[in-house]
Amino acid sequence: MPTIEELLHAFYAGDENALYRLSERLDRFLYRIAVVILRSRGVARAALVEWDIRACILRVWAGVALSRIGGRPRWVYERWSAIRWLIGILCERLDETMGFREPF
Numbered sequence: 001m002p003t004i005e006e007l008l009h010a011f012y013a014g015d016e017n018a019l020y021r022l023s024e025r026l027d028r029f030l031y032r033i034a035v036v037i038l039r040s041r042g043v044a045r046a047a048l049v050e051w052d053i054r055a056c057i058l059r060v061w062a063g064v065a066l067s068r069i070g071g072r073p074r075w076v077y078e079r080w081s082a083i084r085w086l087i088g089i090l091c092e093r094l095d096e097t098m099g100f101r102e103p104f
Contacts, residue, residue: 004082
C-alpha cells in the first residue's frame with residue numbers, strides 16, 4: 001500500500017486515480033480532525049450537525065486538484081509531511097466557511 005506522500009507524488013506525476021485513493025483513505029480522518037477543531041473553537045454540537053463538514057472536505061480535495069495546474073504543486077514536501085499539508089488546507093477551509101480570522 002503506497003504512503004500518502006507516494007500517492008501525492010503519483011498525483012502530481014499525472015495519476016488521477018491517486019487523488020481518488022487519497023480521498024478514500026483520508027476522508028474519515030479529515031472529518032474527525034474537523035470536528036475536533038470546531039469543538040475546540042466552541043462550535044456547539046448542534047451546529048456540527050447543521051454545518052456540512054463533508055462539503056468542506058470536498059473543497060480540500062478540489063484545492064489539491066487545482067494545486068497541480070500550471071505544474072507548480074503547493075505541497076512543500078521538503079518541509080511538511082503530506083498529512084500536515086492536508087490538515088493545513090482543511091483548517092483554511094474551516095476558517096473561510098466559519099468566518100474565523102486570526103489571531104485565534
